[in-house]
Amino acid sequence: MKGGVRVKDTTVLIIEDNMVNLKLVRGILRRLGIKTLEATDAETGIVIARERKPDLIIMDIELPNMDGIKATKILKNDEVTRHIPIVAVTAFAMNGDRETILAAGCDEYISKPFKLKEFTETVKKFLDRKD
Numbered sequence: 001m002k003g004g005v006r007v008k009d010t011t012v013l014i015i016e017d018n019m020v021n022l023k024l025v026r027g028i029l030r031r032l033g034i035k036t037l038e039a040t041d042a043e044t045g046i047v048i049a050r051e052r053k054p055d056l057i058i059m060d061i062e063l064p065n066m067d068g069i070k071a072t073k074i075l076k077n078d079e080v081t082r083h084i085p086i087v088a089v090t091a092f093a094m095n096g097d098r099e100t101i102l103a104a105g106c107d108e109y110i111s112k113p114f115k116l117k118e119f120t121e122t123v124k125k126f127l128d129r130k131d
Contacts, residue, residue, distance in 0.1 A: 010127055013037040013054040015045035017063050025058055042071035049081045056126050061090035069104040076105035085126040
């Protein structure tokens with residue numbers, strides 16, 4: 001156990017098209033000892049989620065072709081992936097965005113730029129539920 005999270009066989013799927021943000025999230029998760037899967041678009045992320053069944057999905061909302069809201073709805077309506085918690089990490093921070101994103105099926109919402117402590121505590125909260 002590292003930092004309160006049981007990391008053995010713990011995998012998080014990061015769906016993020018911005019390479020700087022992707023590398024940042026990957027680095028944070030790997031420092032916690034968590035394995036990562038990565039997709040730079042929603043369609044690929046959905047395929048990976050269905051095949052690999054990660055313990056948590058970190059979902060950007062503004063993605064090319066299909067946005068994270070539509071991808072979340074697809075994942076939450078799929079018998080194979082509906083149980084996987086999804087945390088939206090997004091620059092959408094206008095009034096009503098949080099409610100819209102949570103109503104789409106995301107289990108939590110973090111606005112960018114996020115605070116390291118807030119991000120790691122949110123990840124730990126969902127991964128601790130796995131046990």
